[in-house]
Amino acid sequence: MSAASRDDLERGGQHAVTTSPATRSLTVTGNRLDSRDLFSGEREIIIAHGEDAYRLRLTSQNKLILTK
Incomplete structure (x- = not known):
């Protein structure tokens, strides 16, 4: 990227x-x-940060959850 x-x-x-x-x-x-552009119709994306991968999820209540 x-x-x-x-x-x-x-x-x-x-x-x-x-x-x-x-x-x-x-x-x-x-x-x-804009998060709509980031998710582009998906509910989850993976973010690579150094050697780690994080999941950014969009909930049914339109909240964001970031987990390692």
Whole structure:
């Protein structure tokens, strides 16, 4: 996944972030992105952070739960 530089984010610009294997693009405004774009119709995504993987789930009550 590619991301904007810290300098770009601090300036509040918009950036597209590309993900794989199913390539899609997310719009980041400043340091904010819309969860609807992040989940893209799914209820769960996996976030890789260093050597660890985290699950971010959207509940039936529209809450977010992050687990390791």
